Amino acid sequence: MPTSLADIKDRLDHRIGEELMVISQAGRKKTTERHGILKETYPAVFVVDLDQDENSFERVSYSYTDILTKNIQVDFDEAANE
Numbered sequence: 001m002p003t004s005l006a007d008i009k010d011r012l013d014h015r016i017g018e019e020l021m022v023i024s025q026a027g028r029k030k031t032t033e034r035h036g037i038l039k040e041t042y043p044a045v046f047v048v049d050l051d052q053d054e055n056s057f058e059r060v061s062y063s064y065t066d067i068l069t070k071n072i073q074v075d076f077d078e079a080a081n082e
Contacts, residue, residue: 008064012041012074019077022048022062034060035077 002008016038026032036050036059045061052058066072 002067005064005068008067009041009043009046012038012046012064015076016041020048021075021077022060023073023075024062024066025071036060 002011018038020036020038022034022036024032024034034048034050036048038046039049039059040047045063047059047061049059050057062072067074
């Protein structure tokens with residue numbers, strides 16, 4: 001489990017170009033799932049190019065703080081790597 005923002009960024013830096021799913025809190029008991037590809041990492045945020053079949057917009061960015069505070073969960077698609 002990552003314990004710092006630098007650790008989270010480092011882990012994501014090594015997975016650029018891979019498919020992932022981002023699960024985010026959309027309310028008290030509601031979550032949203034978005035599928036895409038990890039495109040870029042910056043000092044404070046990372047960018048995901050979204051699957052156009054599922055989403056009305058092309059990209060979304062999240063902060064590393066979102067992962068640390070568990071506002072979002074990032075799961076890499078292990079099936080794509082088999």
